[in-house]
Amino acid sequence: MSAFAVERATRASRIAAAAAALVLAAAVSLPWWSDAGTMRLAVEFFCFLVMAQMWNLLAGYGGLVSIGQQAYLGLGGYALFALANQAGVNPFLCVPLAGVFCALVALPVAKLVFRLRGGYFAIGTWAVAEVFRLLLANVSMFGGGSGFSLRAMAAIPRATREPLGYAFALAAAVAAIAVVYALLRSRPGLALSAIRDSETAAASQGVDVAFTKHWVYVVSAAGFGVVGALYYMNILRISPNAAFDVSWTAYVIFIVVIGGIGSIEGPILGTVIYFVLRETLSGFGAGYLIALGAIAVVTMLYFPGGLWGAISAKFDLHLFPVRRWLRKRA
Amino acid sequence: MFLEWTNTVLQGVLLGGLYGLFAMGLSLIWGVMRLVNIAHGDFILLAAYVALVFGQVAGLHPLAALPLVAIAMAALGYALQRAVLNRTLGKGLLPPLLVTFGLSVVVQNLLLQGFSADSQALRAEALTTASLRLGESIAIGWFPLGVFLVALAMGLGLQLLFSRTAFGRVLRATSDDPETVQLVGVDHKRTYALAMAIAFALMAAAGVFLGMRTSFTPTDGPANLLFAFEAVVIGGLGSFWGTFAGGVILGVAQTAGFRLDPGWGLLVGHFVFLGVLLFRPEGLFPKTR
Numbered sequence: 001m002s003a004f005a006v007e008r009a010t011r012a013s014r015i016a017a018a019a020a021a022l023v024l025a026a027a028v029s030l031p032w033w034s035d036a037g038t039m040r041l042a043v044e045f046f047c048f049l050v051m052a053q054m055w056n057l058l059a060g061y062g063g064l065v066s067i068g069q070q071a072y073l074g075l076g077g078y079a080l081f082a083l084a085n086q087a088g089v090n091p092f093l094c095v096p097l098a099g100v101f102c103a104l105v106a107l108p109v110a111k112l113v114f115r116l117r118g119g120y121f122a123i124g125t126w127a128v129a130e131v132f133r134l135l136l137a138n139v140s141m142f143g144g145g146s147g148f149s150l151r152a153m154a155a156i157p158r159a160t161r162e163p164l165g166y167a168f169a170l171a172a173a174v175a176a177i178a179v180v181y182a183l184l185r186s187r188p189g190l191a192l193s194a195i196r197d198s199e200t201a202a203a204s205q206g207v208d209v210a211f212t213k214h215w216v217y218v219v220s221a222a223g224f225g226v227v228g229a230l231y232y233m234n235i236l237r238i239s240p241n242a243a244f245d246v247s248w249t250a251y252v253i254f255i256v257v258i259g260g261i262g263s264i265e266g267p268i269l270g271t272v273i274y275f276v277l278r279e280t281l282s283g284f285g286a287g288y289l290i291a292l293g294a295i296a297v298v299t300m301l302y303f304p305g306g307l308w309g310a311i312s313a314k315f316d317l318h319l320f321p322v323r324r325w326l327r328k329r330a
Numbered sequence: 331m332f333l334e335w336t337n338t339v340l341q342g343v344l345l346g347g348l349y350g351l352f353a354m355g356l357s358l359i360w361g362v363m364r365l366v367n368i369a370h371g372d373f374i375l376l377a378a379y380v381a382l383v384f385g386q387v388a389g390l391h392p393l394a395a396l397p398l399v400a401i402a403m404a405a406l407g408y409a410l411q412r413a414v415l416n417r418t419l420g421k422g423l424l425p426p427l428l429v430t431f432g433l434s435v436v437v438q439n440l441l442l443q444g445f446s447a448d449s450q451a452l453r454a455e456a457l458t459t460a461s462l463r464l465g466e467s468i469a470i471g472w473f474p475l476g477v478f479l480v481a482l483a484m485g486l487g488l489q490l491l492f493s494r495t496a497f498g499r500v501l502r503a504t505s506d507d508p509e510t511v512q513l514v515g516v517d518h519k520r521t522y523a524l525a526m527a528i529a530f531a532l533m534a535a536a537g538v539f540l541g542m543r544t545s546f547t548p549t550d551g552p553a554n555l556l557f558a559f560e561a562v563v564i565g566g567l568g569s570f571w572g573t574f575a576g577g578v579i580l581g582v583a584q585t586a587g588f589r590l591d592p593g594w595g596l597l598v599g600h601f602v603f604l605g606v607l608l609f610r611p612e613g614l615f616p617k618t619r
Contacts, residue, residue: 065427067368112604116563116609118423120365122431123559127600131557134597186475231534246552250435255427286439300428301417 007325008185016319027170031163039166040171043234045275047227051248052255052267053176054223059253060262061184061192062216063199065118067249071109071132072102072221074243076228080107081238082228084152086141091152095229097183102225106218114213126246132245147239150232161233169230176223177320181264184322192216193322196262257296260306264320269308334604337468338589339582344470346561346581347478348543350574351536352554354484355529356443357573362505362564363419364524365426369434370590371555373530376437377403377537378546379445381452392452392542400534407530411523419522434551441548452541477539485574491528492570501525566613575615 023158031039051069059065076098083089083097116124137145153161183189191212203209232238251274259270266328281288303310311317352374359365367373377399384395414433418425454473461469492498500521504509508518540546540554557580565576580599587598606614 059424065424067431115607118364119360119368119427120559120563122368122427123366124563126552127556127560127603131597131600131604134593134600138593138597188365204604206365241406253428261424263361286339288445290436291438293432293439296430297414297429297432299390300425300432301414304421304425 003329004326004328007112008321008323010318010321012317013319013321024174031166036162039162040234041275043169043230045167045271046169047070047231048252048255048274049173049268049271050176050223050227051252052259052271053180053264054220054227054257055249055252056261056263056267057180057183057223058216059221060256061196062213063196064213064217065122066125066217067122067246067253068113068127068129069140069220069224070244070246072106072224073231073248074129074132074136074238074240075105076102076225077232077238077243078142078228079225080148080232081148082142082221084150085099085148085246086148088152091150091233092164092168095172095226095233096184098229100220102228103218103222106221109221110217114210114217127128129244129246133240134161134310136244137240143239143253145240147237148244152234153233153236156272165230165233168233172226172230177268179219179263181320181322183266188212188215189322210312231232254292254296256306258299258306260308260310260312262305263308265312266306266308266321270306273307333465333467335589338585339469340470341474342582342585343578344474344581345395345585346480346578347474347481347574348539348577349557349561349580350486350577351477351481351539352558353565353573353577354481354488354570355532355536356365356555356558357562357570358488358529358532359525361568362501363508363522364505364564365419366430367529368430368532368555369437369551370549370558372434372437372441373403373407373551374533374537374540374554375546375548376552377534378452378541379441379450379548380534381541382445382450383591385452389551391458392454392538396535399538403530403534403537404527407533408527410522410530411526414420414520415526416519419538421615422492427449432516433494434555438467438548438551445548447547447549449547451545452538454542458542463614473542477543480535480539481577484535485570488528488570496521497524557599561598562604564603564614566616569615572613572615576613 019092027042032041053067055066058069079098079101080091080094082095084091089097099176113121113128134187136142142148184193191207194205194207195209195212197315199209228243232243255266255270255274257270258273259268260266277288277292281291284291299306303312339364344575352371353618356367356370359367380399380402381395384390384398390398410433414429416431417469419546446603458471458473460473461471462475463469484618490498492501500516503514504516504521511518557577561577561580563576564575564579565572565574579602581601583602584595585598588595590598
């Protein structure tokens with residue numbers, strides 16, 4: 001027996017797992033003790049949580065800063081509306097299908113945008129999102145620029161569709177965190193963390209950098225597609241300008257940057273902060289966005305690890321440990 | 331029919347001159363410090379609003395205000411690079427991108443706060459409507475022609491600045507190796523700030539010309555950024571002539587698209603960009619530095 005042991009959990013992470021189970025129980029029971037308004041807000045919260053995890057996977061781990069993830073949010077929403085209205089597919093079945101559809105679209109798009117590096121990759125993804133927006137604005141079957149409504153949803157009574165939509169959103173949020181957590185603790189996740197720290201060093205250790213970045217991009221697209229379907233199922237009406245708005249990605253970037261990029265806890269913390277700020281300050285309109293942008297700039301300049309990075313460094317706290325610690329046996 | 335299309339292409343070429351001017355600032359700072367300024371389009375709009383204020387407060391003609399706007403923007407660019415952007419360099423990919431993205435949102439919303447979402451225009455009556463008739467269906471506006479020539483001259487000026495002057499040598503050396511230039515007494519951070527000042531002066535011209543050409547709102551910034559970026563990619567990184575040519579190609583594609591169907595104008599421009607990316611990712615007129 002060797003004198004050292006590899007540890008993968010911390011005391012904090014075991015306590016956090018218990019706390020997470022309690023929060024999850026409360027979230028699962030929410031439809032029984034709260035009203036429709038709270039449920040709608042919760043659906044939105046879960047949507048942003050999934051997007052934040054997916055964008056963080058892409059940028060925080062893959063080093064791929066995309067400003068065009070709204071492309072997949074919009075495509076996911078449109079996939080839901082087209083499948084449910086035109087093909088008569090059950091809207092709830094469309095949610096996973098929207099994710100699959102976006103993953104399929106992301107495969108060829110990745111080939112194209114991966115020809116651009118760094119900052120130009122960021123603007124390139126944005127240009128692609130614009131292309132999808134303009135294309136859908138030209139499809140008269142989908143109502144062109146003014147969009148169309150989810151008629152298929154009218155067949156399902158409100159008392160069924162609201163709790164069910166909530167359950168799907170909750171499941172998506174739990175799945176997103178679970179997938180990212182499991183991924184990062186696995187062998188491919190080790191490759192991804194290595195790429196985050198140094199692309200050159202990772203490549204020299206035999207990591208297939210291009211392949212890893214490709215699947216991260218595809219997984220992230222699928223996540224945004226699912227969110228698009230979930231979100232617009234709640235709204236019941238979609239239009240190109242709203243669904244392909246860059247503000248979606250902007251909010252998600254602020255959430256991840258302020259919460260802490262390159263960790264699982266950061267996006268969760270960021271989403272909570274974002275909703276608290278939004279619910280208290282959104283009355284200030286442009287001033288609220290100025291404040292949000294300024295906070296993100298200051299965070300990036302002085303606390304590049306975000307709020308969670310600062311907390312984690314100070315207290316050596318890891319609620320979702322993805323590292324391996326080498327400890328001497330007693 | 332032929333003459334009408336000739337006219338369309340001519341208008342596209344002239345519009346492309348403006349896009350070339352949009353793209354030059356982006357191309358310049360990429361070339362010198364490998365920085366992509368996501369707020370590029372919003373700062374171009376800021377310049378247009380500064381000219382608007384000069385017009386409203388001092389009654390200045392937009393062209394008379396242009397030198398003042400250029401000086402103000404250059405000072406802003408210098409200060410921004412010194413106080414903010416220099417801190418983000420050398421720390422990997424994320425900080426410069428995310429900081430300029432945050433700045434983009436801040437600038438856009440400051441403009442919304444200050445000037446509302448109403449569209450504005452820089453008034454220069456006779457100058458912007460006069461045109462040179464070349465037959466029945468072809469007319470070239472004096473103003474777009476002037477913008478085209480100014481953009482061309484600025485491209486030439488940048489090329490000369492880089493290839494013929496001592497400061498251009500410092501810029502190229504800093505671009506090649508920011509560590510080694512410090513050994514021969516170059517302050518690389520100051521060089522970056524000066525490059526940003528030049529880029530901002532170019533953006534000031536782009537903003538004022540844009541405002542004289544069409545009406546504008548605070549939310550137009552991202553579109554300007556995308557056009558500038560597409561011009562750079564179409565032309566190929568690292569050459570001012572390529573960037574200018576990329577702008578012209580984008581302008582022609584958009585104008586031709588608009589002529590086919592008003593819903594397609596911007597799409598055709600984007601498709602040309604995607605086509606170049608697919609078939610010639612190094613751009614049409616690349617220059618290996």
